[in-house]
Amino acid sequence: MATECSAKTGICDPDQLTIDWLLERRSDLSEEQIRNAFVFPDEDAVYHGGVHTIDLDKIRPMVAHPGDPDKGIPSDPTNGAYIDDLGSVPIDIAYAGSCTAGKDDDFSYYAKVAKAAKDAGLKVADGVECYIQFGSGSVKQLSERMGWTALFEEVGIQLIDPGCGACIGAGPGISNDSDQVTISAINRNFQGRSGPGQLYLASPLTVMASAFMGRITAWHPEIFSKV
Numbered sequence: 001m002a003t004e005c006s007a008k009t010g011i012c013d014p015d016q017l018t019i020d021w022l023l024e025r026r027s028d029l030s031e032e033q034i035r036n037a038f039v040f041p042d043e044d045a046v047y048h049g050g051v052h053t054i055d056l057d058k059i060r061p062m063v064a065h066p067g068d069p070d071k072g073i074p075s076d077p078t079n080g081a082y083i084d085d086l087g088s089v090p091i092d093i094a095y096a097g098s099c100t101a102g103k104d105d106d107f108s109y110y111a112k113v114a115k116a117a118k119d120a121g122l123k124v125a126d127g128v129e130c131y132i133q134f135g136s137g138s139v140k141q142l143s144e145r146m147g148w149t150a151l152f153e154e155v156g157i158q159l160i161d162p163g164c165g166a167c168i169g170a171g172p173g174i175s176n177d178s179d180q181v182t183i184s185a186i187n188r189n190f191q192g193r194s195g196p197g198q199l200y201l202a203s204p205l206t207v208m209a210s211a212f213m214g215r216i217t218a219w220h221p222e223i224f225s226k227v
């Protein structure tokens with residue numbers, strides 16, 4: 001999301017997990033070759049915006065308000081509205097996946113929520129369309145191997161092949177009128193980009209929990225036990 005926060009680009013320090021992931025997929029490369037291709041900051045690099053340390057344990061589930069990925073309250077440093085400050089926001093569409101939130105781990109989160117909903121006897125809420133778009137062909141294969149695809153279909157989720165889809169206003173999952181509300185894990189919500197409706201951005205867990213609750217809802221393990 002570096003670009004959406006006005007940066008020209010963003011670079012993540014690679015770690016051992018990155019190396020292991022690449023080694024599984026690039027049998028033509030050695031670990032040393034992979035390490036040598038990584039980019040790290042110079043030891044004397046200067047950070048004009050300062051150095052910010054984020055404690056992930058302290059992050060509260062939040063959304064970006066419709067209209068701009070950079071929009072939200074409080075706007076800095078969390079850059080989004082906390083869900084428990086939002087009040088009740090009913091939804092019409094829950095759109096998960098895409099290039100941004102369609103990775104292996106994202107799909108494990110969708111499956112976790114869908115399994116909890118199924119165990120509670122729930123399906124996608126009445127009046128809500130729920131989509132998950134695979135981030136790639138290999139994610140689609142993983143989902144099938146893990147039994148997630150069958151689980152998603154059983155609870156009423158519609159699956160979409162990899163592509164840009166609703167993020168570019170194409171295919172299922174776009175809004176048709178300005179009154180519709182979407183909660184989505186794609187990374188852009190500029191007004192009109194995915195139809196004329198109001199599109200909130202949120203995490204994969206929030207999008208999936210909201211699909212079953214019918215309103216914007218943060219995930220926690222007991223969420224469906226009171227429905």
Ligand code: SF4
Binds near residue numbers: 168187
């Ligand atoms: S247009 Fe959207 S879905 Fe397509 S690559 Fe860009 S961010 Fe991903």
